[in-house]
Amino acid sequence: RRGGGRASSEFVKCAEARTCLGEQACEEERRRQGKLEFVKCAEARTCLGEQACEEERRRQGKLWGGLSLRSQPLDYKQAGVDIDAGEELVRRIKKMNPSLNTGFGGLVPFGDSFLVSGTDGVGTKLRLAFDMNKHDTVGIDLVAMSVNDIVTSGAQPMFFLDYFACGKLDVDQAEMVVKGIIEGCNQSGCSLLGGETAEMPGFYKEGEYDLAGFAVGSVKQDKLIDGKQVKEGDVVLALKSSGVHSNGFSLVRKVLEVTGTKLTDPAPWEAGGKSIGEVLLEPTVIYVKKVVALHEKVTLKGVVHITGGGMTDNIPRVIPKGLGVEINTGSYQVPELFQWIQKAGNVPIDNMRRTFNMGVGMIMVVDPADVDAALKEVPDAFPLGKVVKEVGVHYK
Numbered sequence: 001r002r003g004g005g006r007a008s009s010e011f012v013k014c015a016e017a018r019t020c021l022g023e024q025a026c027e028e029e030r031r032r033q034g035k036l037e038f039v040k041c042a043e044a045r046t047c048l049g050e051q052a053c054e055e056e057r058r059r060q061g062k063l064w065g066g067l068s069l070r071s072q073p074l075d076y077k078q079a080g081v082d083i084d085a086g087e088e089l090v091r092r093i094k095k096m097n098p099s100l101n102t103g104f105g106g107l108v109p110f111g112d113s114f115l116v117s118g119t120d121g122v123g124t125k126l127r128l129a130f131d132m133n134k135h136d137t138v139g140i141d142l143v144a145m146s147v148n149d150i151v152t153s154g155a156q157p158m159f160f161l162d163y164f165a166c167g168k169l170d171v172d173q174a175e176m177v178v179k180g181i182i183e184g185c186n187q188s189g190c191s192l193l194g195g196e197t198a199e200m201p202g203f204y205k206e207g208e209y210d211l212a213g214f215a216v217g218s219v220k221q222d223k224l225i226d227g228k229q230v231k232e233g234d235v236v237l238a239l240k241s242s243g244v245h246s247n248g249f250s251l252v253r254k255v256l257e258v259t260g261t262k263l264t265d266p267a268p269w270e271a272g273g274k275s276i277g278e279v280l281l282e283p284t285v286i287y288v289k290k291v292v293a294l295h296e297k298v299t300l301k302g303v304v305h306i307t308g309g310g311m312t313d314n315i316p317r318v319i320p321k322g323l324g325v326e327i328n329t330g331s332y333q334v335p336e337l338f339q340w341i342q343k344a345g346n347v348p349i350d351n352m353r354r355t356f357n358m359g360v361g362m363i364m365v366v367d368p369a370d371v372d373a374a375l376k377e378v379p380d381a382f383p384l385g386k387v388v389k390e391v392g393v394h395y396k
Helices: 023-033 050-059 083-096 125-132 138-153 171-188 249-259 276-280 288-297 310-318 336-345 349-355 368-377
Strands: 106-110 113-121 156-166 191-199 209-220 235-240 302-305 324-327 360-366 382-388 392-395
Touching: 113 138, 125 138, 125 209, 125 249, 125 276, 138 156, 138 171, 138 209, 138 288, 138 302, 156 171, 156 288, 171 191, 171 209, 171 288, 235 368, 249 276, 249 336, 288 360, 288 368, 302 310, 310 324, 310 349, 310 360, 310 392, 336 349, 360 368, 360 382
Parallel strands: 156 191, 324 392
Antiparallel strands: 106 113, 113 209, 156 209, 235 360, 235 382, 302 360, 324 382
16 A cells, blocks of 8 residues: 555555556456465555565554455445345245245144244355365254254254255265264254255256255144243343354355455464364254253243344344344353454444344243243353343344
8 A cells, every 4th residue: 555645555466566557457466376465555665575564454453363354344235145135035925825934934733733844055154165175064054054943933853854966976975964964963853854865967066065954843832932922021041153153154255255365264363273164164053952941941932043134133033013122232242253254354233233143043032030940941041132112123
């Protein structure tokens, strides 16, 4: 960056030019060489090397642990995902099919119980699995996304089905995926009943695949959790997430791209020596056993799986009309992973809260009189907020 009486950004083409050829040319050259060299901000006319530039940027607060930070704001839509468009599609489907359940799981009466079903995938987290060549945990994510949804109704998952699609079947790779699926089923107390393996030449790139999963569970009708009993003053309890889980990876990948961060780079926060890729591939927590056990001890009035849309969009799905939730942002520490994503990508906080779980994977609404019993049954839960008359989700 050079001076000259006004703010401007200019770059020297790496290792070749003595004069500035413009930002675009420099960016292209740096990509071609697969390395980064910088001009020390506002001081040097020639390149002093990456180390000198990083020291200067750290001094200015523009680096996080040596990794680049983006100057222009970035949001989920810019990363290619339009949450509003998704909600509009749901509204249109609801118009065509008024019986559509827009909760976390579909309900079907069955004797004195409800069968509760859910389906989901892993999304673009799979891209990280491909790039890291690590396939033994995405199966856990696949199961988690469906069983965590249906347990919000109080349902114990009974069985799971998977769909594995690829261009050419790599048996060893597929075995690792299914290994994770079986582990996810074990964690949630359900059976892998069957599935479908679809080999479609020319449809997927070599070494790539897609996953979908389907879970069915049951809950007694008198034990159904539907949010109808939630009232002002009820307490919102939370269970922590293990990381990003399986939502928001298009934005994560965009942040990695625009900052030039590699999955193999060490995580610039305390992560036990893990790389950024290893941290991001941490599998989704399966909350089934804790939620089911807690519902046996106290009445859970509402349960929310914090998936795409974050707390902002998911909490209202179980809160009666006319009510909202106040989140006490001081009740827990947002994990450093999310702090890094926000700062590295310059992602506005409202977009962060509507894209990521921000460290909270499951929320449960209980009567104030049941808080102590709930925390005794699930000691790692913590009070996150309360139900208020003000509609929406409010962070205070």
